[in-house]
Amino acid sequence: MYNPSDVGKKGSIFGLPYSLEESDLILIPVHLDVTVSYGQGTSKGPELILDESSQLDFSLLSVKNPWELKMAMFDRTIVASQNEIHRGRAVNVIKALEAGKEPEADQLGFVNEYCENTHAKIEETADSFINLGKLVGVVGGDHSSPLGLIRTLAKRGDFGILQVDAHMDLRQAYERFEYSHASIMYNALKEEGVTSVTQVGIRDFCEEEESYIKVSSKPVHVFYDEQIFRNQINGISWSQQVDEIVETLPQNVYISFDMDGLDPSLCPNTGTPVAGGLKFNEAVYLMEKVVRSGRKIIGFDVCETGNNSWDANVAARILFRIATLTGVSHKLLEFK
Numbered sequence: 001m002y003n004p005s006d007v008g009k010k011g012s013i014f015g016l017p018y019s020l021e022e023s024d025l026i027l028i029p030v031h032l033d034v035t036v037s038y039g040q041g042t043s044k045g046p047e048l049i050l051d052e053s054s055q056l057d058f059s060l061l062s063v064k065n066p067w068e069l070k071m072a073m074f075d076r077t078i079v080a081s082q083n084e085i086h087r088g089r090a091v092n093v094i095k096a097l098e099a100g101k102e103p104e105a106d107q108l109g110f111v112n113e114y115c116e117n118t119h120a121k122i123e124e125t126a127d128s129f130i131n132l133g134k135l136v137g138v139v140g141g142d143h144s145s146p147l148g149l150i151r152t153l154a155k156r157g158d159f160g161i162l163q164v165d166a167h168m169d170l171r172q173a174y175e176r177f178e179y180s181h182a183s184i185m186y187n188a189l190k191e192e193g194v195t196s197v198t199q200v201g202i203r204d205f206c207e208e209e210e211s212y213i214k215v216s217s218k219p220v221h222v223f224y225d226e227q228i229f230r231n232q233i234n235g236i237s238w239s240q241q242v243d244e245i246v247e248t249l250p251q252n253v254y255i256s257f258d259m260d261g262l263d264p265s266l267c268p269n270t271g272t273p274v275a276g277g278l279k280f281n282e283a284v285y286l287m288e289k290v291v292r293s294g295r296k297i298i299g300f301d302v303c304e305t306g307n308n309s310w311d312a313n314v315a316a317r318i319l320f321r322i323a324t325l326t327g328v329s330h331k332l333l334e335f336k
Contacts, residue, residue, distance in 0.1 A: 002067065008055075026136050029141075041307030042141060046305075140304065143165075252295070283318065
């Protein structure tokens with residue numbers, strides 16, 4: 001019998017004793033940060049989260065016996081083998097562009113091809129688990145990491161994306177990279193099954209992205225961090241604002257959680273930190289209200305965890321909350 005108050009199993013996500021075969025939820029680690037444009041190291045996120053996750057205590061105020069959701073993490077090295085090689089090529093491309101020069105075509109081509117192959121491999125892996133009746137989440141890596149999972153879910157039915165992020169990520173081929181971390185939502189919206197994106201915590205964006213939202217054939221609902229703050233100052237509670245956010249979501253929801261959506265004190269080593277952001281419990285409250293509204297979380301990702309134990313500790317706690325809420329939405333767990 002598993003004792004949730006005992007010492008967690010080291011090397012197992014959250015210290016849980018479950019195998020891949022018996023688990024209801026599989027986490028796919030993606031050690032990818034080839035196209036990052038600022039801080040490096042998010043490729044180390046999955047491993048650090050795994051290490052930190054065994055330190056968590058399980059009891060929650062809102063969910064009964066969350067340890068009863070059987071979870072396991074897939075092979076830790078799924079896409080790690082050539083990340084550093086292609087990161088070096090990407091750096092050469094970025095340096096050329098910053099110097100006002102045209103990057104070498106073969107360098108850019110190698111990076112785009114590697115990223116495409118990586119996403120195809122993740123799609124194939126996620127598809128195999130979903131075919132076995134498993135729920136699947138991605139642990140990044142940079143924010144381009146979940147595209148393969150989004151693609152395979154989009155083949156199975158329609159859903160909207162709830163994106164917690166400091167950035168819109170709606171740039172087209174940023175820095176010439178077709179699968180840039182700054183292009184994940186642009187690429188996701190190409191998938192027929194992705195019907196909308198709702199963005200929360202946005203505070204760093206460009207004209208290209210604003211223009212895209214205006215002409216997009218699919219709705220992109222943006223809840224800017226600055227406006228959220230002003231609303232609270234003017235007496236509009238976070239609860240009221242969350243109700244408005246949730247109303248933009250369809251029945252089936254995919255949660256894409258970029259750690260830089262939080263206040264940087266919670267993730268100082270994330271790839272692209274930005275002043276402002278949500279508090280931990282504000283983010284949890286938002287996601288909990290999604291499930292309490294009767295909506296279903298059909299998949300998720302947690303990305304952009306900095307190469308630091310504190311960042312990973314916070315990310316592990318976000319991951320645990322999203323996972324348990326996913327379990328509740330599928331009636332594998334219950335609210336108290």
